[in-house]
Amino acid sequence: IMDNVSIITVFTLSGLSGIANYKITVFIFTLLCYCVIWLVNLTIIVTVIVDKKLHEPMYIFLCNLCFNGLYGTAAFYPKFLYDLLSTTHVISYAGCLLQGFVVHSSVSADFSLLALMAYDRYVAICRPLVYHSLMTKQRVCILIFFAWIIAFYLLFMSTITTATSRLCGSHIPRIYCINWLISNLACSASVATIIIPAFNYTFYFGHALFIFWSYVHLIKTCQSSKENWNKFMQTCVPHLFSLAVVVVSFLFDMLYMRFGSKEIPQSFENFMAMEILLIPPIINPLMYGFKLTQIRNRVLNFMCGKSSALRLKS
Template sequence: MTNVSHVTSFTLKGFVELQKHKYLFFAITLNEYILIVICNSVLISIICLNKVLHEPMYIFLCALCVNALYGTIAFYPKLLIDLLSDEQVISYEACIIQIFIHYSYAMSEFSLLTVMAFDRYISICKPLQYNRIMTVSFVKALLFTAWCLPIFMVSILIALTTRLTLCGSVLERICCDNWSVVKLSCQDTSVNNIIGLLLLIITVFPPLFFIIYTYMQIISICVKNSREYRSKAFKTCVPHVVAFINFSINVLFEIIHSRLQTTVPHIIKILMSIEYLVIPPVLNPIIYGLKLQEIWKRLGTVICVKRISQSK
């Protein structure tokens, strides 16, 4: 990757207000990151170590947790270092890598949530065909697409950004984002804007419409069935619905912050810009861990076995 601009690093100006209470923010951020790592790692371990959970629904959930760890690794360590530093600087290469990870994480999250909606749709609306449709090879293909397609799209975005000559090196953020870097360009950025909006539309709207469609079908089927059937469907669908709405709202905040001019206080802008990296990674495993009974049972078994072994 060749940097054709004279800019070799960026100064992150979003830390100005955070520096007033940097130790408090450092403690909150560190605890948040530890919680994310623990919650997602525990869920991944439970699913991987228990063959009973080697079903599509839990495999997709495991993928969602892996994606959370992937997305936050480019954000939290750097943020923790910057909170305790006098100067918040990031190299051009590190900034591009951070953009790549953040954007591919966000796109993969949408893809995985869409795949999970499809899985729930087949399970509830076509239960007799579930095993025939959701084969091991098909599940692998869905996961491959959910991860590789976002990587391909983000690669296009990064390629367009790295061709630009930059005339500035100050980002009004606490982490790098593509639009902030593009705005520093001395060149015409029309192509970047058009491609960026197209990729945004492709990433957000097809999954949104598909998920709405699947849940309309699920609701239609549930209405026609017994209360017990509706209860079972409700328990498996609620975590997914909450996860999708939560992530969509957080991404919407990021779009509003990066693309639109707002008059909200600077600290609120900062929170809006990073919510998709803060809330979903810790909330998703907690939601699924509490709502999906099979995971809760397995976690209880692990805790009981550990206590028995310690008592011996």
């Protein structure tokens, strides 16, 4: 038994052990996916920032959602791409904790931002007369600040609890670090390592319940008015789709991590681990980009303007 936590200086990641024969193919595909993630998210972010007509609560929340996609994936893709070209798959103790913190806080911030977007749509459609007095720029900034700071604080507490545990192993059966797998290496479970994650799960499950409640009211309200129903289909459907993608990705990963069979192929395990960092960051901006008319028109106008300028130069 290891008597001192400082003995563990690196963790080994065994998720890549089964793909030695097609590492280059996976590398190219992963690099392409990461470039697409940057392209689609950065397009939405720049469009919202540059166009003052889009400085409205819904688009500001969307801008933060896209920024969160870049923040979360930055903890995974560069390290994963490096590991694909390396013969040894290890990560430092501090790097492992940081990676776990960023991935977890990104997923938590996703839920908070989606809850804010649901609240924004609820006020806009169900209480339109008080929308502008409730959703002021100052209040929107405060809501966004708390969405981020609470996610950071809760996951910081969880990471600190994990970091203070005495570890009796250094092998992580995955392609990246998460707090739960680090906690599993602890010599003995502490009350804090059980209570804090349980509180975090409950807290963000409450976000999901709030979103569900707000959409029940939205659907009831929109059924009585064709104008409201059109507004619901235009702005709420992409939000519902984004929520479904995030929730399903998170639940699949969480349930597989705890109850997955050891007989499942390594490639499928890797996909299950990656999909929370692959599908939502690509689907969210694409859904909003195609569905929200103002975003789509701004992007198309920019692209058409660029192509016209290039034709004139030639």
